[in-house]
Amino acid sequence: MLSQKARYALRAMLHLAAKPIAEPQQIADIAEGAAVPRKFLEQILLELKRRGLVHSVRGRHGGYQLGREPKDIDFAEIIRVIDGPLALSPCASRTAYRRCDDCTDEATCAIRKALIDVRNSTAKILEQHSLADAMADRRKMKPAA
Amino acid sequence: MLSQKARYALRAMLHLAAKPIAEPQQIADIAEGAAVPRKFLEQILLELKRRGLVHSVRGRHGGYQLGREPKDIDFAEIIRVIDGPLALSPCASRTAYRRCDDCTDEATCAIRKALIDVRNSTAKILEQHSLADAMADRRKMKPAA
DNA sequence: CTTGATCTAGATCGGTTCGGTCGAGATTTC
DNA sequence: GAAATCTCGACCGAACCGATCTAGATCAAG
Numbered sequence: 001m002l003s004q005k006a007r008y009a010l011r012a013m014l015h016l017a018a019k020p021i022a023e024p025q026q027i028a029d030i031a032e033g034a035a036v037p038r039k040f041l042e043q044i045l046l047e048l049k050r051r052g053l054v055h056s057v058r059g060r061h062g063g064y065q066l067g068r069e070p071k072d073i074d075f076a077e078i079i080r081v082i083d084g085p086l087a088l089s090p091c092a093s094r095t096a097y098r099r100c101d102d103c104t105d106e107a108t109c110a111i112r113k114a115l116i117d118v119r120n121s122t123a124k125i126l127e128q129h130s131l132a133d134a135m136a137d138r139r140k141m142k143p144a145a
Numbered sequence: 146m147l148s149q150k151a152r153y154a155l156r157a158m159l160h161l162a163a164k165p166i167a168e169p170q171q172i173a174d175i176a177e178g179a180a181v182p183r184k185f186l187e188q189i190l191l192e193l194k195r196r197g198l199v200h201s202v203r204g205r206h207g208g209y210q211l212g213r214e215p216k217d218i219d220f221a222e223i224i225r226v227i228d229g230p231l232a233l234s235p236c237a238s239r240t241a242y243r244r245c246d247d248c249t250d251e252a253t254c255a256i257r258k259a260l261i262d263v264r265n266s267t268a269k270i271l272e273q274h275s276l277a278d279a280m281a282d283r284r285k286m287k288p289a290a
Numbered sequence: 291c292t293t294g295a296t297c298t299a300g301a302t303c304g305g306t307t308c309g310g311t312c313g314a315g316a317t318t319t320c
Numbered sequence: 321g322a323a324a325t326c327t328c329g330a331c332c333g334a335a336c337c338g339a340t341c342t343a344g345a346t347c348a349a350g
Contacts, residue, residue, distance in 0.1 A: 001229075001230070001232070001233060001234065001235075002233045002234055002260075003307090003308070003309085004308075004309065005308075005309075007234065007245075007256070010256050011256065014255065014256070026324095026325075026326090027325085027326075028325095035247040035249070037309085037310060037311085038311095039310065039311055039312075040309065040310050040311080042326080042327080042328090043310090043328095045326090046326090046327070046328080056325095056326060056327090057318090057325090057326085058316080058317050058318055058325065058326050058327085059317055059318025059319055059324075059325060059326080060317095060318060060319040060320070060323075060324050060325065061318090061319070061324085061325080062317085062318075062319090062324080062325050062326060063325080063326085064326090075256075075259055084146075085146075087146070088146060088147045089146065089147055089152065090146075100152075102180045104180070107286065108282075108283050108286045110159065110274070110278075110279030110280075110282045110283055111152070111155050111156070111159070111220075111279070113282065114220055114270065114271060114274045114279075115147075117270050118266075118267050118270050118271065121263075121266045121267070121270060122263050122266070122267060125259065125262050125263050125266060126259060126263065129255070129259045133255075134255030134256070134259075135255075137253075137255045137258065138253050138255055141252065141253045148336095148337070148338085149337080149338065150337080150338075171295090171296075172296080172297080182338080182339060182340085183340095184339065184340055184341080185338065185339055185340080187297080187298080187299095188299095188339090190297090191297085191298070191299080194297095201296095201297065201298090202296090202297090202347095203295095203296060203297050203298090203345090203346055203347055203348095204295075204296060204297085204346065204347030204348050204349090205294080205295055205296070205347065205348040205349060206295090206296090206347095206348075206349095207295080207296050207297065207346095207347075207348090208296080208297090209297090291350105292349105292350090293348100293349090293350085294347105294348095294349090294350105295346105295347090295348085295349100296345100296346080296347080296348095297344105297345080297346075297347095298343100298344080298345070298346090299342100299343090299344080299345095300341105300342090300343090300344105301340105301341085301342085301343100302339105302340080302341075302342100303338105303339085303340080303341100304337105304338100304339095305336100305337085305338090306335105306336080306337075306338100307334105307335085307336075307337090308333100308334085308335075308336090309332105309333095309334090309335100310331105310332085310333095311330105311331080311332080312329105312330085312331075312332100313328105313329095313330090313331100314327100314328090314329095314330105315326105315327075315328080315329105316325100316326080316327070316328095317324100317325080317326075317327090318323100318324085318325080318326095319322100319323085319324080319325095320321100320322090320323085320324100
């Protein structure tokens with residue numbers, strides 16, 4: 001399961017992607033638009049900023065904007081920033097591999113084999129979905145809005 | 146991520162699958178063979194039993210045995226028993242669907258769409274891996290043992 | 291029928307994570 | 321310099337996790 005925090009992050013990023021990248025949007029607006037508790041959203045945006053996914057502008061007319069073009073930000077990256085590796089087990093992770101300390105033989109471990117299959121397919125799917133794709137989908141499904 | 150408990154459960158089930166289904170294996174043996182803390186394993190086996198994945202025999206020469214043929218028990222089922230639904234979000238789960246309370250429009254939700262893709266592919270992979278397959282794999286990779 | 295091995299059940303526990311809030315500080319604009 | 325904004329760290333309660341302890345129920349064998 002994704003954490004609630006990660007779901008918030010996805011929604012917030014989608015909200016940012018809805019407007020031109022140039023104009024910064026303020027925390028309060030994002031919080032309202034994406035239905036995320038304001039103070040909690042601050043934490044989330046800070047983490048996203050540290051990893052370069054968003055950029056902040058301080059001061060009076062400040063706010064947050066995407067750090068890159070929407071087509072260059074995918075779901076997998078957002079989820080990894082907030083929740084960590086996608087894999088179901090550290091021994092099946094590519095970005096954060098760690099051997100199971102109680103695993104007797106990794107080579108013949110049938111469990112690991114299955115988990116690696118899962119992580120590969122999950123990563124592939126989530127990396128295919130960019131913010132730009134998501135926005136396009138939304139427009140296609142609800143053209144009147 | 147899978148919980149440690151789920152990984153223990155998978156290992157324990159694999160251990161049970163290694164011997165003929167007729168002869169019950171005792172908790173102590175399974176604990177040692179699968180490297181699972183004994184008392185914790187008791188809880189795990191109880192849960193697996195409640196869901197019919199294993200069967201217990203009491204008394205002197207008692208123990209646990211698989212509830213069905215190894216080919217009829219897949220990884221997905223074991224994981225679901227211990228950790229709950231496979232999906233990354235309740236709104237993307239088939240076995241435990243629940244609407245996101247803060248979702249404005251499920252139909253156009255691009256996040257949900259991606260998460261459903263992930264859950265489908267994950268379920269497919271894990272349902273393809275049965276205990277019997279896992280044992281066969283292991284034998285194939287390490288024929289000398 | 292007693293003994294001892296087993297399963298069953300639940301209370302408990304220390305630690306960590308999760309979701310969320312508060313308050314103060316730093317930075318920029320008007 | 322006042323006002324609006326982001327920044328940052330401390331904090332909180334509840335849930336969860338991994339694991340252990342204790343006590344009881346059940347059965348088999350001697």
